[in-house]
Amino acid sequence: HVQLVESGGGSVQAGGALTLSCAATGNRASLRCMGWVRQAPGKEREGVAAIGPDGDTAYADSAQGRFTISKDNAKNTLYLQMNSLKPEDTAMYYCASTERYYGKDTVTDLVFDWWGQGTQVTVS
Secondary structure, three states: OEEEEEEOOEEEOOOOOEEEEEEEEEOOHHHOEEEEEEEOOOOOOEEEEEEOOOOOEEEOOOOOOOEEEEEEOOOOEEEEEEOOOOHHHOEEEEEEEEOOOOOHHHHHHOOOOEEOOOEEEEEO
């Protein structure tokens, strides 16, 4: 069993920054690969970024160069630093995890097994 709890969402002006956090507990194998997925109103879920067990990272094209995913293994916490935010980044952001890391396919195919409840990010 895995529990993922996101925090750090909020409202920010365009061009601003936010850092999301995800506290993870549970089966270590299920937490080997972690990522962030977002869903805007009326749209499908979209992968944002993922990080593998060796620290390899992958990003959606929309996040590349603006967002940074990182993980503190000692704290079992995942982060997403978001810079240069745009109104189109407005969405519910979910933390997710799975056992295997598939590089960018992890982001594009949303191959996650466990999901958090989400934290809202609003950019105006």
